[in-house]
Amino acid sequence: MVQAALRSGAAHRRCTFEVFSRKLPAGRRYGVVAGTGRMLEGLEQFRFGQAELDYLDSQKIVDDDTLQFLANYRFSGEITGYAEGEVYLPHSPVLQVTASFAEACLLETFVLSVMNHDSAVAAAGSRMTMAADGRPCVEMGSRRTQEYAATAAARTAAVVGFAATSNLEAGRRWGIPTLGTAAHAFTLLHDSEEEAFAAQVEAFGPGTTLLVDTYEVEPAVRKAVEIAGPELGAVRLDSGDLVEQAHEVRKLLDSLGNNNTKIIVSSDLDEHAIARLAAAPVDSYGVGTRLVIGSGSPTASMVYKLVERAEAGAEPVSVEKASAGKASTGGKKQALRSLDDHGRAEAEVISARGPLADAGYVGRQLQVPLVVDGEVQPGFTGAEGVQQATQRHRDSLAELPSDAHRLSDGDPVIPTIFR
Secondary structure, eight states: OHHHHHHHTOTTSEEEEEEEESSOOTTOSOEEOOOHHHHHHHHTTOOOOHHHHHHHHHTTOSOHHHHHHHHTOOOOSEEEEEOTTOEEOTTOOOEEEEEEHHHHHTTHHHHHHHHHHHHHHHHHHHHHHHHHTTSOEEEOOGGGSOHHHHHHHHHHHHHTTOOEESOHHHHHHHOOOBOOOOOHHHHHHSSSHHHHHHHHHHHHOTTSEEEOOSSOHHHHHHHHHHHHGGGOOEEEEOSSOHHHHHHHHHHHHHHTTOTTOEEEEOSSOOHHHHHHTTTSOOOEEEEOHHHHTGGGOOOOOEEEEEEEEEOTTSOOEEOOOOOTTOOOOOSOOEEEEEEOTTSOEEEEEEESSSOSGGGTOOEEEOEEEEEETTEEOTTSSHHHHHHHHHHHHHHHHHHSOGGGGOOSOOSOSSOEEEO
């Protein structure tokens, strides 16, 4: 497309692309914008190096003029969008990229691959932390997905309220708290369970977490308490009927005087399993597989569509698709979260016809400048970006009606209104 547009002369037309989802994944009442910080970090490094240019040239994928354009590529436009962590609804303009057609076109796959993955993980993780109702969730999914996706998922989990991650690279890169426990292999390595527990306590102190279901749970708990004493930090359950076992283990720990020893559960937990454990004496949840695959919805189905174009010095022209089932609405949008007198969200209001406040809508403007004249704005990347996104998600959820807490299928928690 870039090569053909360069030849036609249209490549330098000022254009706006919008990122949005036509609908939410099945069972979701709201979506969560995530990946914005990662996308902006990547944008700052988005270049075509000599190796990439040599490959394109050797395979005759593009012509010499296009190679020259790519060699000099630097994004110089504007990006506006919902702040990371914000709740979104169907058709919310979560991102707007304004630049020359050639500049903006090249970003489509990069932007969508980051935001579709991270927003899918965020939607699942948000439902999990909501179901946990204040009990900490720990991200433990790195062994269940591709290595780069694992680190991205750990970052996203922090945005939606996970307390820690087992992924050390995510901890290093974004300042996320890290936490881990021993695996069954560590117990199986030793000649006895007692030896394994003693070795772990010797290395990490009695406040460590001991995995107690490699063999039989009750004898293992007794051994753990005998070796670590009343300062034993936690025991972890990773199999079987977790509700029943949690009750039995809590009763046993208390009878042995370990009232402060916590119980951590794992084993393919999702939001529904976490909700079922609400009445069990569980202190925290280790969540892996279901989180990193979006709990059954591995993509947010976001699209990247051209909504406006303009010749130099001319007024923008609205453009839109008319394809059956995939129509788009033209024009650069504004978005506002309509709020009632108590600050509760009532609707997502979207317009391409001027300021919404002028039309009498009261609420919170949703879009913020992310990139200005090619420069990423401060506060959205790195550890600071994760912290800001975590707070934004917390505040955004607090605005939603109580239906947001339902895990059953249903309509979006608030409607989307076009004006």
